[in-house]
Amino acid sequence: MRERPRGDGAPGDTTVLRALRAWDVDAARVEYAPVGFGDHHWTATAPDGERWFVTVSDLSDKPHCGPGTASARDGLSRAMDTARALRERAGLGFVVAPLPTRDGRTLLPLGERYAVALFPHLPGATGEFGRETDPARRMRTVEILAALHRAPVPGRAPVLPSDPAGRAGLERSLGDLGVPWTGGPLAEPARELLAGTPVARRLAEYDLRARDMRRRGVAPVLTHGEPHPGNVLWQGTRPLLLDWDTTAVAPPERDLWQVALEPGELDRWTELTGRAPDAGALALYELRWDLEDIASCVAFFRSPHAPGADADLAREGFARAAGRLATG
Structure with missing residues (x-):
């Protein structure tokens, strides 16, 4: 923060x-x-x-x-x-x-x-939140994710719940769209923005995609959860993964959708792991990311808050996620 x-x-x-x-x-x-x-x-x-x-x-x-x-x-x-x-x-x-x-x-x-x-x-430097633009760095990130996904799962590893984090609070907020919101100066703008997004429809889509993935039996591994450039520390050409609070047992596509930009960039992961990414699971976890972003921002704006740098970041993240949900 x-x-x-x-x-x-x-x-x-x-x-x-x-x-x-x-x-x-x-x-x-x-x-x-x-x-x-x-x-x-x-x-x-x-x-x-x-x-x-x-x-x-x-x-x-x-x-x-x-x-x-x-x-x-x-x-x-x-x-x-x-x-x-x-x-x-x-x-x-x-x-x-x-x-x-x-x-x-x-x-x-x-x-x-x-x-x-x-x-x-x-020592080292992280990238910016989003997807890595350097192809060589994307490939190195794919390689360390393959090593993570092949690793034995430690006994205390969390298991990813089926529902996106914060879903219950988000659904309560969807039910409260007809009444004013309190919490701080951005509560009402957040209510208006949420009212204009297809969050309810995308939650239903998420449920359908999740059921379809379970029917296909996509096998879980240990995932990091947020291997975006902001969580990769580079020491020259060596990548280090930061921020493990989101680690959980889940299908590997939970990580993979965040690192590939071009067709074929996950071929290296397939070569190292012996399995091909599931296209439906990639789409599912990209959707889950946006839903969790929306849920987190809504919770922030409905809680006590004041103008400042954190509120600005939350507002920007809310607008980005809302835009992706509207166009996805």
């Missing part, structure tokens, strides 16, 4: 510094890092210059990890444990996994609503 967490119990610099003691990290300072959308981030620096990347998650806003804060905490813990197992046991060096606390945990609660994970601070 571009803005610090707000409200009662929201963690600040002092809370983060204190939490780092669970990793035996005695940081000289922490600085808020205004990057990404969804989680809050800090960089921590030791007196000798060693650095770490701190991620603080608002469990009330992690529907893909579970409904409610307790369920989301468990789901996020399982995801972090999965990433650690992929790196340490499966030997997948491209996985940027959380560091364990002194007692072996990958996730530390910060009160009831928040949780913190610690990562190494790595």
